[in-house]
Amino acid sequence: MTNSPPPGTFFQRDFTWHPPALTPGYKTSVTRAPQRARIAYDNTVTELTGPTFGHNIIGELDNDLTLNYARPGHSAQGPRIIVHGHVLDEEARPVPNVLVEFWQANAGGRYRHKKDSYLAPLDPDFGGCGRTVTDAEGRYHFRTILPGPYPWPNGVNDWRPAHIHFSLFGHGFAQRLITQMYFEGDPHIDICPILQTIPSKAAIDTLVARLDMNHTVPMDARAYRMDFVLRGQRQTLFENKMEGM
Amino acid sequence: MRYLKETPSQTAGPYVHIGCVPSFAGLEGMFGGRDLGDKMITGDAKGERITLTGHVHDGTGMAIRDALLEIWQADAAGLYNSPQERRGAADPHFTGWGRQPTDGETGRYRFETIKPGPVPWSDGRMQAPHILVWIVARGINMGLATRVYFDDEQEANAADPLLARIEHRDRIPTLLARREGDTYHFDIHLQGPDETIFFDI
Ligand SMILES: [Fe+3]
Numbered sequence: 001m002t003n004s005p006p007p008g009t010f011f012q013r014d015f016t017w018h019p020p021a022l023t024p025g026y027k028t029s030v031t032r033a034p035q036r037a038r039i040a041y042d043n044t045v046t047e048l049t050g051p052t053f054g055h056n057i058i059g060e061l062d063n064d065l066t067l068n069y070a071r072p073g074h075s076a077q078g079p080r081i082i083v084h085g086h087v088l089d090e091e092a093r094p095v096p097n098v099l100v101e102f103w104q105a106n107a108g109g110r111y112r113h114k115k116d117s118y119l120a121p122l123d124p125d126f127g128g129c130g131r132t133v134t135d136a137e138g139r140y141h142f143r144t145i146l147p148g149p150y151p152w153p154n155g156v157n158d159w160r161p162a163h164i165h166f167s168l169f170g171h172g173f174a175q176r177l178i179t180q181m182y183f184e185g186d187p188h189i190d191i192c193p194i195l196q197t198i199p200s201k202a203a204i205d206t207l208v209a210r211l212d213m214n215h216t217v218p219m220d221a222r223a224y225r226m227d228f229v230l231r232g233q234r235q236t237l238f239e240n241k242m243e244g245m
Numbered sequence: 246m247r248y249l250k251e252t253p254s255q256t257a258g259p260y261v262h263i264g265c266v267p268s269f270a271g272l273e274g275m276f277g278g279r280d281l282g283d284k285m286i287t288g289d290a291k292g293e294r295i296t297l298t299g300h301v302h303d304g305t306g307m308a309i310r311d312a313l314l315e316i317w318q319a320d321a322a323g324l325y326n327s328p329q330e331r332r333g334a335a336d337p338h339f340t341g342w343g344r345q346p347t348d349g350e351t352g353r354y355r356f357e358t359i360k361p362g363p364v365p366w367s368d369g370r371m372q373a374p375h376i377l378v379w380i381v382a383r384g385i386n387m388g389l390a391t392r393v394y395f396d397d398e399q400e401a402n403a404a405d406p407l408l409a410r411i412e413h414r415d416r417i418p419t420l421l422a423r424r425e426g427d428t429y430h431f432d433i434h435l436q437g438p439d440e441t442i443f444f445d446i
Contacts, residue, residue, distance in 0.1 A: 004331050005331065006331050007329045007331070009367075013251065013445065014250065014251065015445075017250055017251065017253060018251075018253050018254045018386070018387050019253065019254065019255070019386035019387060020386065021385070021386055021387070023386060026256070026384070026386070028383050028384030029256075029384045029385070029386060030304070030384075031303040031304035031305055031384070031435075031436065032303050032304070032309070032382065032383075032384035032385050032435050032436070033304075033384075033385075033386075033435070033436065034389065034435055034436060034440055034441075034443050035436055035440060036440055036442075036443075038443050038444055038445040039410075039411065039442055039443070039444050039445065040444070040445040041407055041410070041444065041445075041446075042367045043367070043446065044364065044365065044366055044367055044372065045319075045325060045330070045332070045364050045365060046317070046318075046319070046325075046364060046372075046375070046377050047377070047446045048329055049317075049325035049327035049329040049330050050317065050327055050329065050342075051317065051326070051327065051340060051341065051342035052327060052328055053281070057281070059276065059277065062276060068275070069272065069275065088249060089249075090248050090249050090250070090251060091246070091248060091249070092247075092249055099281075101264050101265060102264060103260065103261075103263040103264025103265075111260045111263060112263060112270075112271070112272060113259075113260045113262065113263055113270055113271075114271065115259055115260070115311075116259075116260065127263075127267070127272045127275055128263050128264075128272075129263050129264045129267050129272065129275060131276070165255075165257065165258060165260075165261070165264055167257075167264060167265060168252075171327075171328070171329055172329055173317045173377060173379070173446075174446045176315070176379055176388060177251075177252060177254060177388075178254065178255070178256075178257045178261070178381055178388060179252055179253065179254055179255045180255040180256075180258075194255065194256060195255075197255075197256075197386050198253050198255075203250070203253045204253070206250065206252060206253065207252070207253060207255070228252045229249045229250060229251050229252045230251065230252070231251055232248070
């Protein structure tokens with residue numbers, strides 16, 4: 001047994017900030033949205049704990065999508081970029097040592113997936129996925145190529161803005177999050193049915209990465225900056241002592 | 246002080262497999278050729294070995310074939326394999342975390358795991374053995390959390406503090422996995438008369 005206090009509970013989620021389950025503009029949600037209210041309860045040790053993934057699971061090229069599926073001596077086609085930022089909590093504290101996974105279409109907007117039948121060709125040197133673990137200051141970074149926009153069956157002419165999908169773990173399973181990152185200046189942002197499932201423009205804006213010339217590597221790759229925020233956690237200092245924990 | 250807002254959720258989309266289970270998606274050799282979370286038992290883990298399996302149904306009743314499920318659970322002694330677990334050291338041969346896609350043809354998911362031990366509620370009373378389940382898929386804007394309880398744990402279930410607070414008692418069976426030998430069957434219904442109870446965790 002250890003003497004450290006149990007972790008505090010997570011801040012309540014603001015469901016008016018996240019997209020609701022039922023968003024008819026995104027048609028697939030209509031049959032996949034639960035209709036009853038979620039039942040809430042105080043976090044227990046089940047939700048306060050979560051899996052951990054050491055830095056040792058990460059291979060040398062896991063965070064370089066330009067190379068991690070490329071043939072020897074080749075690299076993925078498309079504009080080369082670096083995506084970087086912090087994983088923070090709602091009190092702006094860094095979240096260190098957490099797994100960040102990402103996946104995306106290639107420069108033409110095509111996924112390496114048997115269900116993607118878009119006309120744009122596959123790139124033999126691009127797989128489309130990567131992963132990393134945040135450092136002690138909650139930072140992450142990876143290299144990739146700028147993904148292309150792509151059409152998808154929803155309306156007759158809906159196109160996704162260029163985007164990268166992200167999966168994030170926190171320190172407790174209640175912080176688990178999957179989301180998408182977009183690129184500053186993309187005119188599809190304002191007309192994308194999936195992005196527009198998010199009710200507020202301010203919330204949408206937090207998913208838009210900014211061009212970051214300071215971290216751009218001259219003659220090599222432009223940089224985009226994107227920070228992620230996971231749920232905050234109460235300090236046990238202020239909590240009632242939990243009997244029996 | 247100034248608080249930041251949590252990053253808004255977005256759907257995992259139809260191609261979540263590329264990022265989370267790339268070997269399943271056909272990206273041969275990616276990440277050493279092994280999908281993270283595919284094996285929860287990594288050695289001589291203590292406890293009863295079980296299979297947890299079922300389907301995820303949409304509002305039309307169809308089993309959805311592009312979902313991804315994650316489970317998180319205690320070991321046989323009721324301890325979590327996590328740095329946040331402060332009550333003792335969990336079984337080193339059991340990760341407690343699994344990730345599996347639903348089958349692209351049949352829609353069936355399947356976890357090989359162990360039966361979890363009981364863990365405490367926030368006031369110290371014991372909860373019935375349970376597994377936390379998290380479901381993402383195309384059309385799901387934010388991951389859905391539910392819990393698996395076990396239909397052969399009637400006494401523990403009857404004393405469970407979370408089950409006790411569920412007002413609509415007729416919905417509790419949506420949280421019960423049905424035992425058949427070493428297999429527990431647990432179907433998830435996103436909508437409809439049998440809609441699974443989802444939790445705000
Ligand atoms: Fe996408």
